[in-house]
Amino acid sequence: MEEHFFQCPYCWEEISMLLDTSVRKQTYVEDCEVCCNPIEITAGFEDGELTEFNAQEIGQ
Incomplete structure (x- = not known):
């Protein structure tokens, strides 16, 4: 975990999240711990290192 x-x-608040470094490519939805809005998270790892990260709004 990282x-x-x-x-x-x-x-626009800074938040933190634990990412599972053992899963090479992952996309999931997580609520902001400050404003509670849903954020689509995309993360990619190579050899346990974060190589891609994107956090975007989910249109509702």
């Missing part, structure tokens, strides 16, 4: 810090695309 802690990753990023800015919420809704409220």
Whole structure:
């Protein structure tokens, strides 16, 4: 597991998330811990290193 810090695309607050480094490519939805809006997270790893990260709004 790796802690990753990023800015919420809704409220712009910095939040952190634990990412599973054993899964090479992952996409899931997580609520912002500050404003509770859903964020689509995409993360990619190679040899346990984060190579791709995207956090975007989910149009509702």
